Amino acid sequence: MDTDLFLVLGSLLWCLAVPSAASAYSEGRRPRLAIAFVLLGGVMVLPAMILHPGGYAFADVPKAFFRVLGRIF
Incomplete structure (x- = not known):
């Protein structure tokens, strides 16, 4: 895998952590999925950096997002 893809996927996981944390907070649950998204996103972004x-x-x-999208489409 290349570093642009790691950066994009890690950033997307970080973005998905926000609604997951808000949902867990509103329902009074522990934000386990949000924590997992943040950790996995960090594991992907840090090596990319x-x-x-x-x-x-x-x-x-x-630019990295557009390069990855360009390869997909």
Whole structure:
């Protein structure tokens, strides 16, 4: 897998953690799924940041999303 894909999938997992945490909070449950999403997202984003030559700047993240979407479509 390439670092752009790791970054995109990890970021998407982080985004999915927010509604999961809100749902768990509103229903009075523990946010187990949200915690799992945050941890898995971190496990994917951290190696992407380290292994990408020069790292990622904040402005590079949308470009990475479009590169991954371009490969899919």
